[in-house]
Amino acid sequence: MSSFRISRRLVLSTLAALPALHAWPLPASAQAQAADPLPSWKGGRAKQSILDFVAAVTREGSPDFVPPPERIATFDNDGTLWVEQPMYTQLAFALDRVAALAPQHPAWKDKQPFKAVRERDMKALAESGERGMLELIMATHADMTTAEFEKIVSDWLATARHPRFQRPYTELIYQPMLELLTCLRANGFQTFIVSGGGIEFMRPWTESVYGVPPERVVGSSIKTRFEMRDGTPVLFRLPQVNFIDDKAGKPAGINEHIGRRPIAAFGNSDGDLEMLQWTTLAGNRRRLGLIVHHTDAEREYAYDRRSHFGRLDTALDAAAVNGWTVVSMKDDWTEIFPTSIGRAIK
Amino acid sequence: MSSFRISRRLVLSTLAALPALHAWPLPASAQAQAADPLPSWKGGRAKQSILDFVAAVTREGSPDFVPPPERIATFDNDGTLWVEQPMYTQLAFALDRVAALAPQHPAWKDKQPFKAVRERDMKALAESGERGMLELIMATHADMTTAEFEKIVSDWLATARHPRFQRPYTELIYQPMLELLTCLRANGFQTFIVSGGGIEFMRPWTESVYGVPPERVVGSSIKTRFEMRDGTPVLFRLPQVNFIDDKAGKPAGINEHIGRRPIAAFGNSDGDLEMLQWTTLAGNRRRLGLIVHHTDAEREYAYDRRSHFGRLDTALDAAAVNGWTVVSMKDDWTEIFPTSIGRAIK
Numbered sequence: 001m002s003s004f005r006i007s008r009r010l011v012l013s014t015l016a017a018l019p020a021l022h023a024w025p026l027p028a029s030a031q032a033q034a035a036d037p038l039p040s041w042k043g044g045r046a047k048q049s050i051l052d053f054v055a056a057v058t059r060e061g062s063p064d065f066v067p068p069p070e071r072i073a074t075f076d077n078d079g080t081l082w083v084e085q086p087m088y089t090q091l092a093f094a095l096d097r098v099a100a101l102a103p104q105h106p107a108w109k110d111k112q113p114f115k116a117v118r119e120r121d122m123k124a125l126a127e128s129g130e131r132g133m134l135e136l137i138m139a140t141h142a143d144m145t146t147a148e149f150e151k152i153v154s155d156w157l158a159t160a161r162h163p164r165f166q167r168p169y170t171e172l173i174y175q176p177m178l179e180l181l182t183c184l185r186a187n188g189f190q191t192f193i194v195s196g197g198g199i200e201f202m203r204p205w206t207e208s209v210y211g212v213p214p215e216r217v218v219g220s221s222i223k224t225r226f227e228m229r230d231g232t233p234v235l236f237r238l239p240q241v242n243f244i245d246d247k248a249g250k251p252a253g254i255n256e257h258i259g260r261r262p263i264a265a266f267g268n269s270d271g272d273l274e275m276l277q278w279t280t281l282a283g284n285r286r287r288l289g290l291i292v293h294h295t296d297a298e299r300e301y302a303y304d305r306r307s308h309f310g311r312l313d314t315a316l317d318a319a320a321v322n323g324w325t326v327v328s329m330k331d332d333w334t335e336i337f338p339t340s341i342g343r344a345i346k
Numbered sequence: 347m348s349s350f351r352i353s354r355r356l357v358l359s360t361l362a363a364l365p366a367l368h369a370w371p372l373p374a375s376a377q378a379q380a381a382d383p384l385p386s387w388k389g390g391r392a393k394q395s396i397l398d399f400v401a402a403v404t405r406e407g408s409p410d411f412v413p414p415p416e417r418i419a420t421f422d423n424d425g426t427l428w429v430e431q432p433m434y435t436q437l438a439f440a441l442d443r444v445a446a447l448a449p450q451h452p453a454w455k456d457k458q459p460f461k462a463v464r465e466r467d468m469k470a471l472a473e474s475g476e477r478g479m480l481e482l483i484m485a486t487h488a489d490m491t492t493a494e495f496e497k498i499v500s501d502w503l504a505t506a507r508h509p510r511f512q513r514p515y516t517e518l519i520y521q522p523m524l525e526l527l528t529c530l531r532a533n534g535f536q537t538f539i540v541s542g543g544g545i546e547f548m549r550p551w552t553e554s555v556y557g558v559p560p561e562r563v564v565g566s567s568i569k570t571r572f573e574m575r576d577g578t579p580v581l582f583r584l585p586q587v588n589f590i591d592d593k594a595g596k597p598a599g600i601n602e603h604i605g606r607r608p609i610a611a612f613g614n615s616d617g618d619l620e621m622l623q624w625t626t627l628a629g630n631r632r633r634l635g636l637i638v639h640h641t642d643a644e645r646e647y648a649y650d651r652r653s654h655f656g657r658l659d660t661a662l663d664a665a666a667v668n669g670w671t672v673v674s675m676k677d678d679w680t681e682i683f684p685t686s687i688g689r690a691i692k
Contacts, residue, residue: 215418255570277579
């Protein structure tokens with residue numbers, strides 16, 4: 001069963017690379033799948049809102065038609081494309097780094113958020129928010145070159161396992177969202193990630209996992225300094241915040257990196273509110289705003305207004321006011337992860 | 347004659363959009379041009395170094411082969427793609443804005459660099475450097491939304507004329523560099539602009555003029571603030587530097603925006619030194635570094651080590667040491683601008 005699902009994903013990825021879906025001589029089984037670009041989405045309002053939007057903006061002559069270069073879609077990452085409970089994956093990475101580096105930093109003992117890490121006080125950690133997480137990351141992940149950091153991230157992801165699902169984090173991605181990314185790209189969209197997470201934490205793996213290349217990843221960052229070392233150029237990571245790509249930072253990050261306003265945006269928390277506003281409330285064009293609502297405690301997690309990570313409160317109210325699609329993971333998705341690990345492991 | 351050249355440019359642009367150059371049924375004249383992708387480049391070392399590089403990195407099975415997603419080429423703008431004398435175009439724009447706004451700002455009277463603007467003291471202005479120019483830009487171009495700024499830039503470019511050539515600035519672009527951009531894209535490269543100039547000053551026109559879309563433009567920027575105004579989201583431009591994409595800032599800007607190291611970089615001044623180092627001195631792969639040397643006082647300008655704008659001094663020395671291609675505009679280019687206006691107007 002799981003090999004069938006992996007195979008379907010490969011087929012979909014391949015389709016995305018084709019300029020003209022319909023003209024290609026596909027095997028019959030692939031054609032059947034191409035007929036439904038979102039096979040893990042149950043029929044219903046959420047799925048239909050996506051299909052209607054894609055059809056409207058890609059139909060030449062339609063009043064809603066959007067030329068391909070302007071088909072920009074932005075996706076939050078934590079909680080929208082991959083799991084963010086029981087804590088942000090990047091925080092789990094940071095905790096492991098703190099543990100590894102603590103012996104060299106006695107001053108961390110009584111200082112937050114390091115104290116919370118040492119005491120495994122997840123509540124205090126969560127309360128420090130994405131900004132607190134960034135502080136932790138700066139303190140633990142700076143003072144090295146970008147190449148060194150990339151290697152540390154890749155090595156960690158190759159061995160780290162999620163505490164509940166006991167799988168690599170890069171497998172705890174949402175199958176329906178993979179199908180959505182693929183469907184949009186097959187329809188001429190450029191798909192970008194716009195995340196509060198660290199840009200350099202995501203780039204080593206977003207291309208192989210999501211099909212999103214480094215130049216289409218927007219995220220939080222620390223400053224870097226160019227240096228020539230023995231004739232070799234390096235970028236050295238400094239313990240200084242450069243940019244926080246969260247909440248009101250997301251439209252600024254989109255503007256700085258992409259320079260065009262998206263016509264579709266996908267998020268799951270209050271951190272995505274301003275990105276959804278920026279994308280959908282411009283007035284002159286058909287837009288799609290979508291929120292993934294975590295409603296499935298059995299297969300994944302159920303949380304919203306009171307969660308420490310990925311709180312969804314004001315953005316949920318705004319969704320009702322602004323006509324954004326709200327996806328219930330429990331009711332709208334037949335699958336959560338690319339294989340049945342969610343159900344199998346629980 | 348000029349209509350022929352425009353037509354050739356159109357042909358080249360069209361070719362760039364085709365995935366397989368050779369398979370397309372071209373008219374005979376276009377085929378002859380396709381045979382030489384750089385018709386405005388005289389045969390010689392500079393042209394050959396480009397053609398050899400492109401052939402090597404695109405030939406499958408070659409030890410120098412680079413997969414298309416990693417074919418990143420970065421171009422400086424001022425003095426590399428368009429004219430930067432007698433001053434940076436963006437500075438000319440800023441001066442016009444200062445003149446327009448001065449009555450509302452009495453404090454500018456005795457304050458640099460505004461004093462220099464009022465007194466048309468170009469030497470003092472030039473000495474303030476790109477950072478001084480950015481200050482001027484912040485003071486004159488902030489306190490408005492990104493949409494308002496885009497309109498001001500577009501309106502100005504539609505009417506402003508270069509003082510010597512009496513043509514719109516967007517026509518004072520280098521025909522051989524247009525051919526190079528097109529040739530690289532036809533060979534699977536992504537072409538990026540990485541300029542010390544303002545990112546929002548370039549984006550309104552780089553797509554139509556160079557074929558470089560907004561998301562592939564990297565530049566200096568000021569901070570923006572997201573606001574909801576009567577239910578409409580805006581990004582408001584703040585008078586605070588966000589990032590200076592010049593000198594050692596260029597590798598940092600490339601890393602932040604693109605997230606991959608280029609395999610080819612094109613510049614013309616000391617501001618491009620670190621970008622060229624970052625691109626070419628990584629060691630493990632064939633790279634191309636190229637410097638446009640302004641040697642043609644008759645058709646354009648001749649300047650290098652002592653110029654206030656676009657000084658080329660340490661980077662020229664570094665070119666000899668590192669094997670970067672140095673292009674003499676006088677000797678290597680048969681044409682300068684897309685039409686013969688340079689020669690006609692002089």
